[in-house]
Amino acid sequence: MRTLYLDAFSGISGDMFLGAMLDLGLDFDQLKAELEKLHVKGYRLTRERLAKSSIYGTSFDVQVAGGKDHGFVEHHHAADHHHADTAADHATHADHDQHDHQDGHHHHHGAARHLSDILDLIHASDLSDNVKTHAEAIFTEIAQAEATVHHMPLADVHFHEVGALDSIVDIVGCCVALELMDIDEVQASPLTDGSGFINVAHGQMPVPVPAVMQMRVGSRVPIQQRLDIHTELITPTGMGIVKTMVKDFGPLPENATPLKVGYGFGQRDTGGFNALRAVLFEKKN
Template structure:
């Protein structure tokens, strides 16, 4: 029985999760091979092992042609013009994103893309569940039907690779159960294309509704630590929250680095546990 414990003392994002899994021993080439089953192009994966605060870990990134643009486009029936709202996803962009009104992917198109892939049934189901959680939260925040949520092409590609990659990683690492510490987020505001967004960001707050996910805020950190993708992963996949397991033995520790400057050690610590005999 393999248990993964996520120590989210500095929040969580898709990049941080995959960085931590790679640091635990996830085969980078095997990850690439599985993601190729999606039959999408225009991205490159990078993985760098480096030290922060003299602690070694892994920095993972999805590099997308044309740059980062984590947006979804909302189409209101009463308005002939497409109105763009912000679905920022990772730690990548600190300021404005540039949105375009073409090449958007509807949630149903994303789920169809996942269904049409050669990925395992488990990876497909988990990936679709995470995407749906995020889209439902965004739809509520922006007062629009779920059917009207469209992800911009570049942001959708980045999110697809990240979210599916996380689910692939869990399968490749043969994780049976996922546990987590209480999550930590920052405070204040972050700047996006349409102004300021409060931290925790609205989609993350919305995903707390109907859940018992514990989040504590660091009032000394004035930026986002929990991204919508990170929250979607946690809400969909984590079985329980609490301290480190006592009925299992830790076998390996990994660190996945975030990209925001928090003024401190910005990483997700992941610990593998094997059940005691």
């Protein structure tokens, strides 16, 4: 049995997860080929192997045509000219460069995808049933948290057009990676998050961000905070992956043989080593 252990000493995001999987040996061309089964266009995947603190790992990114206008939208009417830079924005965007929050956003008010649209798109794809089920579960988990945080019906939670594309590719990519790597189960360390506040388009947001905190409700996902890091480390995408995929939390497995170690780098400057370490184990009989 192949077990993936996520050592989340610096949190987790979708990009960090995919970077770590690529570093473990996930075939980049296979990943791209599987994502083509979604039948959506307008994005490009990039990867770069580099060293941080003299430790080599992989940085992964989803580049979307039209900029990085990401996230769930609070208001049902896109024409109100307010980009809802909510916690789910960070679900797909905190995995990327954070200067977008400071330099402004591209606004795409012409179209948006509701949760039901995204679930229909995934369901109608040529992906495996296993990937479809896992991706739909992650999207639903995040959307339910956002609906609660912003006190709105689940049916009204939706993405800007560009944000939906990035989110779909990111989240589905994580599910594809687990299948391509033949992972039987996922375990993790306790998660680590920062503290303080992050500034978003319409004000301040406490860390852990509200959607992440909401996803803790009714779960046993352990989160410890580092008071010396004043920024977000756990994105809602990362939390959605963990809550729907991880079965057990604790130290590194003792009765298993490590096969390989990989590092997926985060884009945020935390003042420390910002990476997700993933260890692939083969359990002993």
